[in-house]
Amino acid sequence: MENGFFDQLGFRWLFDAAADALLLIDAEGRIALSNTAAQEMFGRSGSQLDGQSVECLMPQRFRLHHRELRQAYGRDPHRRTAGLGLELVALKSSGEEFPAEISLSPLHANGQAFTLATVHNISSRKQLERDLLVKRREMDALQKVHVAAQTAAVIAHELNQPLLAISSYSKSALLMLDGNSPNPERLRQAVAGCELQTRRAGESIRELLAFLNMSECPAEIFDINREIREMLDTACAEHHLQVDSHLELELDLPPVKANRTHIQKTLLNLFHNGIEAMESGRIADPMLTVHTRSLPDEPLVQVSVADNGPGFSPDQRKRLFDPFFTTKSSGIGMGLAISRSLVEANGGHLWLENDCLPGAQFHLTLPVSP
Numbered sequence: 001m002e003n004g005f006f007d008q009l010g011f012r013w014l015f016d017a018a019a020d021a022l023l024l025i026d027a028e029g030r031i032a033l034s035n036t037a038a039q040e041m042f043g044r045s046g047s048q049l050d051g052q053s054v055e056c057l058m059p060q061r062f063r064l065h066h067r068e069l070r071q072a073y074g075r076d077p078h079r080r081t082a083g084l085g086l087e088l089v090a091l092k093s094s095g096e097e098f099p100a101e102i103s104l105s106p107l108h109a110n111g112q113a114f115t116l117a118t119v120h121n122i123s124s125r126k127q128l129e130r131d132l133l134v135k136r137r138e139m140d141a142l143q144k145v146h147v148a149a150q151t152a153a154v155i156a157h158e159l160n161q162p163l164l165a166i167s168s169y170s171k172s173a174l175l176m177l178d179g180n181s182p183n184p185e186r187l188r189q190a191v192a193g194c195e196l197q198t199r200r201a202g203e204s205i206r207e208l209l210a211f212l213n214m215s216e217c218p219a220e221i222f223d224i225n226r227e228i229r230e231m232l233d234t235a236c237a238e239h240h241l242q243v244d245s246h247l248e249l250e251l252d253l254p255p256v257k258a259n260r261t262h263i264q265k266t267l268l269n270l271f272h273n274g275i276e277a278m279e280s281g282r283i284a285d286p287m288l289t290v291h292t293r294s295l296p297d298e299p300l301v302q303v304s305v306a307d308n309g310p311g312f313s314p315d316q317r318k319r320l321f322d323p324f325f326t327t328k329s330s331g332i333g334m335g336l337a338i339s340r341s342l343v344e345a346n347g348g349h350l351w352l353e354n355d356c357l358p359g360a361q362f363h364l365t366l367p368v369s370p
Contacts, residue, residue, distance in 0.1 A: 021119040043093040162197035169193040235271035248291040257369040258346035266339040277309030306361035
């Protein structure tokens with residue numbers, strides 16, 4: 001095609017001055033005009049590009065498919081607006097392939113329809129993406145190893161203590177049995193100690209498995225106020241501390257939709273934590289307060305659990321939901337991490353009130369049944 005029309009408009013000068021590689025393609029898919037940047041990119045002179053089919057700039061295996069895409073674009077050029085990138089494989093005159101991003105814009109000149117193609121060599125970007133992917137995989141692998149090592153260390157630590165205690169109790173029992181007059185009461189205490197430490201080891205393993213292998217469970221529609229009463233009775237019955245409970249449960253509270261077992265575990269953990277905190281803090285009048293309400297602007301129900309125990313320090317508050325962090329003398333610090341995961345798996349949130357003094361107050365939300 002003659003380029004005189006473009007030269008008359010000064011188009012050629014502007015075309016060559018562009019820093020981007022530009023190709024002007026006619027309705028038949030021929031390169032009507034190429035600028036200097038495009039010629040340098042593809043390693044071809046203007047005479048080697050102008051008048052050639054644009055498919056010569058890509059490997060043979062892609063040409064047929066590209067021709068079909070080009071024809072579809074020709075029927076509706078506005079389907080791909082200016083600036084929208086299309087990635088494909090381009091070909092230099094040397095036979096070297098490279099990834100390219102093409103942006104297409106329809107153009108009309110002298111009564112003819114053209115397509116202005118802006119071409120970018122994205123080899124550096126693709127290499128960076130590959131490098132980042134490799135680094136990400138390496139980091140993921142390191143993180144998995146770190147988590148596995150940390151988990152193994154915690155398991156070993158948590159099991160080592162009860163196993164040592166069981167061994168000590170067992171040796172004491174054997175020594176008494178080997179004596180001439182074993183004391184039945186002391187034997188009973190030794191066996192009871194073994195049983196207690198065995199339960200502690202089993203509970204630690206179950207907590208870890210619950211966190212590491214948490215499976216999806218079907219959601220149910222239920223009354224959260226009823227579950228609160230039942231779980232509170234269960235928690236209080238499992239402790240020697242006599243705790244007063246104050247329930248502020250909203251009447252006509254809409255039912256929630258969540259997995260009942262998940263929420264029961266969460267409530268039970270919050271109640272246990274509050275009672276144990278007041279017990280360890282030797283609170284004279286231990287009080288556990290539970291409040292429920294429906295949120296006015298969201299389809300959520302909020303449950304608040306508060307105790308009047310010693311509370312948490314600022315540093316403890318920052319790490320409270322971290323796996324393996326605990327403020328207790330025993331336990332592995334998985335309860336709150338598991339509880340938060342369970343609540344979030346059911347579409348809710350669990351957090352600690354920052355301005356609760358004395359004691360601690362936890363809030364959780366759950367979605368209302370539609």
